[in-house]
Amino acid sequence: MRRLSDAQFAWLLMLPGLALFGAIIAYPLVSALVTGFFEQSLVRPGRLFVGLANFADVLGGDFLPVFRNTMIFTVGATVAPFVLGYALALALNAGIRGSGVLRGLFLFPWVIPGVVVSFLWLWIFNANYGVLNGILGTHFSWLGDPDTAMLAVIVTKTWASFPWMMVMLLAGLQTMPKELHEAASVDGAGTIRRFWSVTVPHMKGIAGIVFLLEFIWNFQHFDTIYVLTGGGPAGATKTFAVAVYDTAFKGFDLGHATALGGLWMLLLLILVAVYLRHEKEDVR
């Protein structure tokens, strides 16, 4: 057998992985974007080219409210765990006793399966027997009221993701040379001043990446919202993921689902491009 060059050998090694990427991600993605231009049903064969009609329908209908919901969810479910995670990381880095054990303990909400997270908060928010209403002495339907449903969903997702923020930011804090803080305090800088002038600049890279990654993940998040509210009540928590899923698998309307999905992808691609640029700069 002829001996392969290094490059050929490398491509051979990558072949199974590339085949999977092609079949499970690239082909479906391209095919989905094409489907946006057709009228096509999930349950009937055949399709009809309709040009931009699906996009026009979607833009005039679902797009704006769904975009609004997605942004509210994404911003809320990214900022809140970021703040909690950062505060906790700073606290655990302040040299308090048992911070290693605490760090492990705080990981639990992030570690348990997403569906379990949803079950647990469904039970906590339960209108008749829920512990939240028990403490407040009310019988409020947190997930059933359009005014509070999104807040409840954001609280749930915040709970599930702040530990990841905490771990990543804590790792960043631990790489900060102690001498920086000591030098600053010798120069008379107080805790708050040192936080803004020493900690924040040092953490800029890692904080930017975890924030951006969480933002991208939330922008396409499905599980928690779907199990908690299914997009309701009255569409109050209907984000892109839920809307695309429901249009395809409950309405069987592939054309409109993929048209909406295409617009969603476009927005996501912008985010991913920002992430990759950030990542490159960080690697350098």
Next chain:
Amino acid sequence: MTVTATPSRTAALVRPVRTRRRPDVVRSRVAAWVAVGVIGLFGLAPIYWLLVTAFTPDEKAFSFPPSLIPTEITLEHFVNLAKNEKLFGYLVNSVVVSLITAVLSVIVSAYMAYAFSKFRYRGRTSLMHLVLASQMFPQALLLITLYALFSATGLLGAYTALILSFTTFTLPLCVWMLKGIFDTVPSSLMEAAAIDGASRWRTLHQVALPLSAPGLVAAGLFAFVRAWNDFIFALTLADPERQTLPPGLVHTYLGEFQTAWPDLMAASFVVSLPVIAAFMFLQRYLVGGLTAGAVKG
């Protein structure tokens, strides 16, 4: 440990400054404990509540207001689980799908990571970035045409559809994790093997892979957890009798007239156990992988 013990070697030189700093340090430590207390309550109270409910008899769990401290403990909900044959079926599906996903992910991602780590060729960097970016495409959108694709190829409803999808989705992180590990295997070892007459395949299988064993286990565990936790793909691509626990639990408990919450909390507890066990082991790999050796230990 006392507060005065913390300032380091420089303390002796700057004694007056240190004395002025003491209330400052005390204050920030108090603030730290307050933060840990408040966020800790938010973080751990729900888990406490899951456990309490799972062990509380039905008539107590469905009383209002609920008592925050359990007065009576029962195992009846776990007995109910063990007697439920449908749940056992979902459990078997979860184990089969997750195990095969783990093994397949390790094999595919190890080869790919090795190619990324030890060879230089055109397109390598762009491909690496593409792999990284691919985990960010919206899965709800992919699902639509994957459904059609699996339907056309007759794989829809079977384990294969789930396993192929999960394996692909674990690749980005597994490849990056393993690339980092192969990078730490000195190339001189491989050159030595080559001089001894070993082929590239043998060098890979008998030098690089054994040296990376802990990393391979970590990647496998990660893939296992990913498959174990997935909801949307298992819900959509698998037949009802092939579904894993997450959609299985939704079918079993939600949408009924009255949800058996204590039973569901007991089931949630059981479903979480293998994942918690895996993460205890994975913790340092995940953090380490993403912050690239910045953390000690």
